[in-house]
Structures are given as structure tokens and as C-alpha cells.
Amino acid sequence: xxxxxxxxxxxxxxxxxxxxxxxxxxxxxxxxxxxxxxxxxxxxxxxxxxxxxxxxxxxxxxxxxxxxxxxxxxxxxxxxxxxxxxxxxxxxxxxxxxxxxxxxxxxxxxxxxxxxxxxxxxxxxxxxxxxxxxxxxxxxxxxxxxxxxxxxxxxxxxxxxxxxxxxxx
Numbered sequence: 001x002x003x004x005x006x007x008x009x010x011x012x013x014x015x016x017x018x019x020x021x022x023x024x025x026x027x028x029x030x031x032x033x034x035x036x037x038x039x040x041x042x043x044x045x046x047x048x049x050x051x052x053x054x055x056x057x058x059x060x061x062x063x064x065x066x067x068x069x070x071x072x073x074x075x076x077x078x079x080x081x082x083x084x085x086x087x088x089x090x091x092x093x094x095x096x097x098x099x100x101x102x103x104x105x106x107x108x109x110x111x112x113x114x115x116x117x118x119x120x121x122x123x124x125x126x127x128x129x130x131x132x133x134x135x136x137x138x139x140x141x142x143x144x145x146x147x148x149x150x151x152x153x154x155x156x157x158x159x160x161x162x163x164x165x166x167x168x169x
Contacts, residue, residue, distance in 0.1 A: 039063025043079045051131040055080040058087035058139030072128055073109065076135055086139040095134040 041061065044050040047063035047067040053066050053153060060081025067079060073094070083089060098105050129135075 038063075042080065044068065050129045051127050051129065053132070054134045055137070056134060057137035058084045060084060067129070070128070072129050073111075073135065076129060077111075077137070083137060084139065086142050087137050088139050089137070091138040093136040093138070094129075095136065096130060097132055 039061075040063055042065075044066045049069045050066050051069050052064060052066050055076055056062050059077065060083075062080065065076065065079055067076060071079075073092075077083060092109040092111055094107045094109055095104055096107065
């Protein structure tokens with residue numbers, strides 16, 4: 001029993017103590033309630049290795065996430081509350097920093113291809129997320145009828161105000 005404890009201590013402790021990457025953690029954080037404030041979300045698995053990734057763009061809850069290492073892009077979008085109405089799922093990008101060269105690589109990802117064609121072959125490196133990845137969900141704001149009506153009414157009200165101002169002089 002002492003030998004097993006000694007072996008575990010000598011192998012696990014140096015890995016944890018001298019880990020260079022702050023984007024990887026074992027288990028969940030000690031203060032899980034405090035980590036759900038603002039744009040920082042803790043979706044970690046207490047019994048697994050967890051990584052820190054970010055989701056930015058047209059999702060319901062953009063921000064930094066602590067997720068299990070076995071999560072994929074679909075899971076990350078689900079953790080972020082799903083895409084908004086304005087999201088263009090055919091133009092997503094993953095920004096990954098290479099730890100050896102400190103250069104960033106951008107991978108284009110089309111979510112619609114996954115949905116429409118189940119036989120599509122996708123690079124295996126894009127199936128799983130790595131520590132420090134940033135998922136960018138692009139989109140463009142849409143104007144609805146109420147937005148057009150609001151814009152037209154504001155222009156009309158300014159014109160009426162100018163006419164009333166000119167007539168009073």
C-alpha cells in the first residue's frame with residue numbers, strides 16, 4: 001500500500017505541480033458557484049480532466065468555459081445555450097494556438113455540413129476541442145418588421161420636430 005502511494009505521489013505530483021498549461025485542470029473548481037458569474041461558465045466534470053475554451057459570436061451565452069476534455073463542438077455550442085437566430089452556422093471558425101510555435105491556426109467549420117450529410121469526412125482534429133481553443137460563431141444582425149417600423153417612426157418624428165421648429169419662427 002505504501003509503495004502504491006509512493007508511486008502515485010512521485011508520478012502525479014510533479015505533473016500537477018509543474019504543469020505549464022493553465023487551460024487544463026483535473027476535476028472541477030472548488031468554488032463552482034462563483035465561477036458562473038459573468039462570462040465565465042463552469043461545465044466541468046468532477047471526475048475527468050477539464051479544459052478551458054472560449055465561445056464568441058452569435059451564441060446565447062458567449063464567454064469562457066471549463067468543459068470536459070471529451071467534449072466536441074456540438075457540446076460546446078450546447079453549453080453556450082445554442083446559436084442565436086442571426087448565427088451563420090456554415091461560417092464557424094476554430095482558432096487554435098500551437099503551443100510549440102505560439103502561432104495561431106484558423107480552421108473553418110460548417111455546421112450545416114454535419115447536419116445535412118452524415119457521410120461527410122471531417123478532420124479528426126476538429127472533432128475534439130483542445131485546451132485554449134476559441135470557437136467563433138459568425139453571423140449578422142437581422143432587421144425585423146418592428147426594427148423597420150422603429151427606424152421609420154424615428155425619422156418621421158425628427159422631420160415633424162424640424163417642421164414645427166421652422167414654423168414657430
